[in-house]
Amino acid sequence: MLAPLSSSRWTPDHAAHLLSRAGFGGTPEEVKACHARGFDRFVDSLLAGDEDADLFPPPAWTNDPRPPERVARDQLGREPTEEEKRTIQMQSQREDNQRIAELRTGWILRMRHSPHPLREKMTLFWHGHFATSIRKVNEPYLMWVQNETLRARALDHFGNLTKEISRDPAMIRWLDLGRSDKKQPNENFARELLELFTLGEGHYSEDDIRETARAFTGYRIRPENRTFQFAPKSHDRDRKKVLGRTGDFSGDDVIDIILAQPQCARFVGGRIWEFFAGEAPGPEMATAVAAEFRRHNYAITPFLRTLFRSEEFYAPAVMRRQIKSPVQWLVQTCKILEIDPPSQPVLDGALNQLGQVPFVPPNVRGWEGGRSWISSSTLVLRYNLAGYLAGISEKSAANLFQSKARDLPSISVIAPPALRSDPSALADALVFRLFGSSAQPALRERALTALRKAGSPPDDAGIRNVLHHLMSTPDYQLT
């Protein structure tokens, strides 16, 4: 059992920590408001969230499940000539590229502004857990459907989610389920289901994989509307032996059998803990987390409530010790600086170079996370990008602003004129804004030194440089 944190110990630093981990952080005012709500009420409001669907309507093209190439051919109404084929292909490729960029920009914007940030954060977790890439799926529409499924089920129930994902058209294509039949079952999905989605490596046998593959035969994508279709003739109805149980199991049966294994709660619960707490749980912690996940029968919302209210979640080894993922870094920086994310193609370029492109995970295991986010290459870029977002260099900033490539932080909000004559108070304000903590003497000292060099009182350009300076630190890579 995890011990609950006493509400009497709830501080603004705790509120900043929770807002950053369960969401993407916020401004100092937002942090203070969350703290003022009180511990339990704030946790509950995070879990409940506010409905945001109306704020982020899906792109119009999601009304038509047909890929652009199909649409063009249907419009033509006859077999295209070789030259028409080439043109159609080129145009559809361009259209598809635009669509996936639109989905990504839209999702990042939603993370930035959603009144239900935990749902977006959890959707991002599931995207990494059931990692699927456009680079094999090829149809943005299918990626959109999957993203909607992950969002709808993000805080629901792990069993339901897994079953739904096994029938998700993007997943069916990604792990080759669509061509798996009883004569020659394809093992790709079965292997990753056991290894990556539910139990973890070493907790099943090669025979379990072969038998599981048989249970998932006959899963198809209906060609005309891109929904799931079960093909009974291709499904293997015979007896299977999976994880010690024998029967004529369906795919859903196998998922139920897997869920009954204590290891499933340990593995998936541990992954969720790691995502929010920053480190894989030690053996004792893993046992406690698994027990909570099982106690809640794999229901995610009550499980998260227990995690977020636990004393362990606010331990010194957890707070301010998680390396921000590139998406977290970018969205949180935008929230902190009160700006909008850069637009395409700068956004995609930044995410690509930082090592996390939503809808293009590097492989089916998703993003490794943790220290792998930081290499010499990505760290240099983080430091440089921080300066760009803070708006150092007026000239190019003006150009870029015109081209709508980015939004510039309003320095008079971040460093109000009234505070500029009081370096000590300004240093405190900047440190709390950037690092979500009031007790950071080393950072405070650094801010003071930088402010002194930025002039007295510092002008806007000086403040931008101070922001860049403070964000170009190991501390800023952590949350």
Next chain:
Amino acid sequence: MKNSHAFSPSFHTRRHFLRTSILGGAVAWTLPAFIDKTFAALDGVAAGSATQIATGKDGPILVILQLSGGNDGLNTLIPYADDAYYRARPRLSASARGVLPLSDAVGLNPRLSGLARMCADGEASVIQGVGYPNPNRSHFRSMEIWHTASESEETLPTGWLGRYFDNCCPGADPTVGISIGERAPQAFDAREPQGIALKNPERFKFAESGPESAAGLVGELAAAGQNPTMAGDAQDGGSIGMLDGGLADGGDTFAYIERVALDARVASDRIADVVKKHKGGVEYPRSAIGQELKLVAQLIAGGMPTKVYYAGQGGYDTHAGQSGSHDNLLGQLDEAITAFTADMKAQGNFDRVVLMTFSEFGRRVNENASGGTDHGAAAPMFLIGGGTKPGLFGSAPSLTDLDAGDLKFSTDFRRVYATVLEDWLRAPSDAVLGRKFDKLTLF
């Protein structure tokens, strides 16, 4: 407005820069903040060696080329004379048409014509049936075994190249190992130095305040974001693009980031400089692997003190529709290697560079219902370079005497590592691999 450079003391050389910062002198405060007083305390050794002039003009160099996803060895080195091959692969054996024979039993996939020519010219060798006991068929676990050179059931905290850096290159600066990509492979995991990772050398430079740097950055990012599916890195074969392996979690996270920042600081100016000066005269294919090898060649030409370069090609997880896609991947690989080889010859470096390929496993002997192949075990490796002994090494695995449908390995991959360490890098292999392995005669 006030120009931020006005209060930035300029430093003309790295040596001067290091001295002033080690002595606690003033540095440009707009530069990233890791460079202040933690620098000296953090790593006097690296700081000292960073001031040495690069002398990478004569030592041996190893270039590792990782094929991610599990390359189908049987359609790479094809046992074209074996009836069992055609029986097991009624559709995929189409690739054997036009096979490029290396012996009367095996030959290369027709798309590997450059490699075949190198074999004929005595510039490349093939090691057949490489694997390890109790093969693991998980991409991630098997890749980890290859990266750490562990037993199948054993987990090691460091990578085999990291242990080589630790044991055989003490005091070397972080560029002793360079990985092309966003991050270093697990094979580089070490106490120190861990090597560095870079993808775009132009961007691998700390931007100071100034319109040019910000405009340059945004221009490069915009260019990098032009293709939102990031299709530059081939992945058409399957659900595995690149695999980097995990990083060890030991030590403090904060200290880890500081360490990486320092390594980047030490390496970034020099790398940017080298790449600017050495454009190279050989044309490379536009593929991701082609561009990666081009960058490796530029760094070699610039005399970096780097002993190990790491590059990779993804997309080999060919569970379905393998026939076109696998051949295309091999074609891309072949074009890239051919350009790289020509470049090394033009540079006069061909005799001191060896390129070694590997994949986490081969694939099942029988093709599946989706016209693909599932995860398997043993597969061939290639070694390319002027210093290699040409020929076919190891024995070709039997297609009928199988282990649960998979080829049995005949050569442990750690024997190849041991040979490369001892006979190429001139390093004691037992210190790196934990024990002695029988060497092959590869060099």
